[in-house]
Amino acid sequence: MDAAVLKKVALFEGLTQGQLAKVAQIGHSRNYPAGAFLFREGEAGQEMFVIESGKVRISKTVPGIGEEALAILEPGQYFGEMAVIEDSPRSADAIAHVSCTVWVIERSKLDQLMFTDKDLAYVLLWTFVRTLSERLRETNDKIKAFFAISRF
Numbered sequence: 001m002d003a004a005v006l007k008k009v010a011l012f013e014g015l016t017q018g019q020l021a022k023v024a025q026i027g028h029s030r031n032y033p034a035g036a037f038l039f040r041e042g043e044a045g046q047e048m049f050v051i052e053s054g055k056v057r058i059s060k061t062v063p064g065i066g067e068e069a070l071a072i073l074e075p076g077q078y079f080g081e082m083a084v085i086e087d088s089p090r091s092a093d094a095i096a097h098v099s100c101t102v103w104v105i106e107r108s109k110l111d112q113l114m115f116t117d118k119d120l121a122y123v124l125l126w127t128f129v130r131t132l133s134e135r136l137r138e139t140n141d142k143i144k145a146f147f148a149i150s151r152f
Contacts (some may be wrong), residue, residue, distance in 0.1 A: 054100025
């Protein structure tokens with residue numbers, strides 16, 4: 001992926017040109033047809049994704065109901081970042097909503113990059129924290145709305 005394109009991704013917007021070039025070197029592109037799973041809830045995760053083109057649906061399967069879409073992500077958005085932060089199973093499914101091309105960053109390569117460039121690590125980790133905090137707040141709001149509706 002081009003470093004200029006990375007600059008437009010919220011996760012990387014605080015990085016210098018040199019740092020963006022380093023990140024661009026560790027990623028690779030992957031294509032998925034519409035309906036294909038990028039990963040499934042419960043699987044071990046070793047990579048995160050940035051959408052180059054197309055759309056990706058993040059969803060959970062609710063027993064007795066079926067698939068519940070949590071978000072539909074578009075180009076420039078990223079997901080799966082929890083897999084590069086912790087060793088827990090995937091918390092949701094990621095499905096190609098339409099055919100898509102994603103840029104894949106493996107945990108081992110990102111770990112090595114952050115180990116060798118502490119300034120880059122600082123920027124990325126704080127962005128991860130803000131992203132996870134925003135997503136937790138959105139989830140809490142959805143749960144609150146669900147309980148409010150379920151009372152009737």
